[in-house]
Amino acid sequence: MIFGVNSETAQPGTRPEGRGALAAYAYQQIRDQLIYCNYQGGERLVLRPLAATLGLSPTPVREALLRLVSEQALALDDRNTACVPLTSRALFLEIHAVRGDLEERISRELVTHITPEQVAILADRHRAFITAYEAADPRGAAIANVVFHSTAASFSRLLLTVGLIRGLWVRMGPIYAATNCLPTINPADADHPHQLMMDAFLRRDADGLVEALRRDFMQARSWLEPLLPD
Structure with a gap:
């Protein structure tokens, strides 16, 4: 849930x-x-x-x-x-940047108290991402990516910030829904940002976590931005 x-x-x-x-x-x-x-x-x-x-x-x-x-x-x-409104490239970049700032804030708070059991749940969500990617299912991959990030946010105690992120996802979801291609990085790779994030959670490594999150956002931008109108 x-x-x-x-x-x-x-x-x-x-x-x-x-x-x-x-x-x-x-x-x-x-x-x-x-x-x-x-x-x-x-x-x-x-x-x-x-x-x-x-x-x-x-x-x-x-x-x-x-x-x-x-x-x-x-x-x-x-x-x-x-x-559902169409999202221009400029608006996507604005939403993407704000979401990145908020998720960094969430991540720095979450790394202080996330449990191994919660990281295991994230690993399960990421396996769904891998399954969709290997099935060449762009929409399934998009949904699995949303679920991974929203699961992580659901573990946070910063409820107001989580609510703000969820408001941004209302505009991001339709962008992901329209994708007709797979992510630019295979989620099964050992150095995929999601995997690096989970490793950082287990180490209580806030700086490593934020670095992995930023890499993930760069990958998402390279996946989605070319699909958007100017």
């Missing part, structure tokens, strides 16, 4: 009762679908089909969509239909 949902599937869970609770439920479900690469930039979220998918009436789903529009996670097209 990552950020309160099953990140591999991000499927609707137990539906609450009451209008406000239903709107919050719809908001969380749609937001998680954005984070975990289920929507691409330019995709339209048509109200009634979406409500049917969530098992809800249109009213709470409409409220959730408008909330996401107000947060710039979604936009309205000329027909007033919610859609």
Whole structure:
């Protein structure tokens, strides 16, 4: 469980009762679908089909969509239909840089208390990344990468910072969803940044961890930036 949902599937869970609770439920479900690469930039979220998918009436789903529009996670097209905004290269670089700064902060805090059992969970998430890469599955690799980083963040005690990172992932998820190529570095390599991060966690090596994280961000940039419009 990552950020309160099953990140591999991000499927609707137990539906609450009451209008406000239903709107919050719809908001969380749609937001998680954005984070975990289920929507691409330019995709339209048509109200009634979406409500049917969530098992809800249109009213709470409409409220959730408008909330996401107000947060710039979604936009309205000329027909007033919610859609996933396209991300320019310049905006990607801005998001990528801010996310890097926040994840460095999280990492320096996390390295002080992460347990071997939690590192083992990260290793399991990374194995899913390797499996997708070896199956030549770009979307699966993208999702596995998101899950690895969000799992690490879920172990942090800096809850406000984790919330900010999650807000950035709402915009990053659709970028990863649109990728049609594999990462530029094989995640099975012993010197892959994820592996170096896990090794640094076990050594309680904050500087080594941040160096590995920065390498990972450089690799992600080389993977995604060429796919984006100017």
